[in-house]
Amino acid sequence: MNPASVTALNVDEIRKQFPVLNRKVNGKPLIYFDNAATSQKPISVIEALAEYYRNYNANIHRGIHTLAEEATKAYEHTREQARAFINAASPREIIFVRGVTEGINLVAASYGRAFLRNNDEVIISGLEHHSNIVPWQLICGQTGAKLKVIPVSESGEIDLEAFTRLLSSRTRIVAVNHASNSLGTINPIKEIIRLAHGAGAVVLIDGAQAGAHLPIDVQELDCDFYCLSSHKMYGPTGTGILYGKSHLLEKMPPYQGGGEMIKEVTFEKTTWNDLPYKFEAGTPNIADVIAFGKAMEFIRQTGRDVIEQHEQALLRYATEKVGSLPGVRLIGTAPQKVSVLSFVVDGIHPFDVGQLLDARGIAVRTGHHCTQPLMDRYGIEGTVRASFAVYNTFAEVDALTEGVRRVINFMR
């Protein structure tokens, strides 16, 4: 069967919306397979950025003039879009941050500092990005809490039994990703959240690799915190959201002090603004937030199920094609994965594979993908990672396969 026929998506039409896909790299048409690092941007996002600066650039919330009102309205419109995108109960639960990293740091610093005590425990998994490891190490160092790690199986899945054994009355926070950036594994977060709640812990989900690929319903998941990065979901860099249940956000102290986050300031005492503004000190990243709204609109209009179906077909095709090349070993073979194909080639360093693919215009990522403990788990220095997005095609996967085959033929 022609693999293209299994997908309902008109990829040619989608590709027309992404100007960068027209460019050449080393004389070859760009094939962009580094989407797990950052995705490319549709014209609607690019134009929204320019439109803001061209027509209604103003500082938001306290201005009484027309431009300030327009900018405020557009900014708050994105908050409502984000609320709908993850089905939060209220826009008060949506805090704009720089991205997932800042979202996790905010929760670790604010919730962690307020509620972690000596010998309390924080549980993360062996699949985490450094962003979901280091903030917890920092706060554990400051509070005397202990960091525990759920082991990962050979296929790259979280060991749920081990997790239940780690849970105890000392567990305060569980922080895991929705999907792994290195391997693609989709974690059973609903079950993790249920188990953690049973032990009385709150749960933070790092949604960096889910935002562009999976449906997200924070109420159905019942997670306490959920983080997203705009730039991995067709939006601009430098913005993202932290979702938090309002009753938790209300009892958390502010993360940063400054303008916007206050109600009243005297030199004796300052009172905090209401949610979500309590956590948005200073002039926010207005333009990028507004354009982020266009990115979520792009995903919604294209259809999350259609995107998922297309990417899953690409993943299956690439797994079969690249996976059957001599000497290629796939790293991460969980049955449920987002569109990430991580692999190593026997006797060939990922750096060489990546450089040689780049010579053919193919952008992949090589290295440890900010998950050094996970690479240690597999006893490897790093992998070659190809990650697919809505605009990728089966022909591009063929080019990747051919590229890797050439590297193997030359070097083995």
Place this chain on the structure above:
Amino acid sequence: MKTINQLQDEIISEFALLEGDTEMTLFYIMELGEKLEPMKEADKTDDNLVKGCQSKVWLTARLENDRVWFSADSNTAITKGLVSLLVRIFNGQTPDDIIHADLYFISKIGMERFIGTQRSNGFAAMVKQIKLYALALKTKQEV
């Protein structure tokens, strides 16, 4: 004995035959790496690692008859090829010539990608280490 610049020009004309094809250039660089004199396993220590490289590069130098001789290896084929070009240029030169060398060949062979960007740090770090070795050996020589 060819000068550093004669060797650079020789490399530039060899690579000119590849007509700027990035893939062929990388393949050729890797082939050159395979011809690099093997480094003693005992010399592949953390102390001999060049700092600032994305891939591992080991580099040692010794002085013989007032000339500097290098030995190098890398865990990636492309980097090994790049360091082999440096060894070819600098082996047997005087410390002074190495310290004052102006390396222009890398951009002329279409590999400027390895200079001044994130990946380049590798190349810049290798050159810096070579010059540091030359300086250290020169100081030793003068003592």
